[in-house]
Amino acid sequence: MTAPIDFYFDFSSPYGYLAAQRIEALGAAVGRAVVWRPFLLGVVFQETGSKPLNQIPLKGDYATRDFARMARRYGVPYVVPPDFPFHSVAPCRAFYSLCDQDPVAAKGLAKALYHAAFGTGRRVSKAEVVAEVAGEQGLDADAVRAALQAPAVKERLRNEVEAARAAGVFGSPFFIVEGEPFWGQDRLADLEAWIREGGW
């Protein structure tokens, strides 16, 4: 059994959204499972002294333009959510409340939440919207709403954020396979080549 690809992302990351459209096809093409691992980029930014791309002079203007143009390149719908950059605690907790019992449903919910935010501009930072999106996915909206405040789920997210930080994750999206890190949706081709070629 070959090692999976760990896919780290923040739900508020446009580049994470773009990567989420392509990573499963990449994993299938190279025969690797993909483990989705949402985390809170803001916590890591406290360590690196970074901040959301769109708030940095010069780089912010570029990023705003690049998000939209790369979405066009890949034929993916893209809008800037009204609360962008938003807090992604609620969607993260919803994901981790499901992922152990039903990883397929959790991944489906993650995709639906990303689409809700960046495909249609809904405020997935809000617990009520997360529950709504879960319901639309055929999940139990009430159960998801309750899970957002469950101590075990809160603890799970804290542990996942710490694990991401400990693994050296400092951006979104971020991929690790066999200990090899790749940062950015623009590194998917490198990730694929690294796996196919057995490293460089």
Next chain:
Amino acid sequence: MTAPIDFYFDFSSPYGYLAAQRIEALGAAVGRAVVWRPFLLGVVFQETGSKPLNQIPLKGDYATRDFARMARRYGVPYVVPPDFPFHSVAPCRAFYSLCDQDPVAAKGLAKALYHAAFGTGRRVSKAEVVAEVAGEQGLDADAVRAALQAPAVKERLRNEVEAARAAGVFGSPFFIVEGEPFWGQDRLADLEAWIREGGW
């Protein structure tokens, strides 16, 4: 006549070095001239509040690893110069002292300076090393040494740095074609696709 590709880079940038190996082939493939425009990234960093990649927690470790592995991927020799990250005023001035009269020689000197720094670990921040490398390229080492202190050359570099900043350049390498910006050696494929496909 189609618009050229402006190629902005700092001589102290490993990713700029990697891009310098590939940009001319890309330009030839899409029928575009490439205008090499070295600048001083440190001046731009004062505006964006950024600093050299290798000095940022987490991201620095990643970058150090990534520089070397991407060089291996592309089959390019790579060492970390002893003075890295180094001041690149001298190599920039040498380039601009030549580029109007002899753009081919200036481009050849830029490639040789990049190779001296990242291919063999020489200290190209030093005027004497820049003059040596120029001599090895068949240029007049004394003339280059003198040009490094010429007021007109100093002024030219100041103007080029300001032009880069005004064009929104905030990293190295950075490419602009027909007003469309691309940041990073990992965006060369996007740059090529954008030109071939007439934008997105």
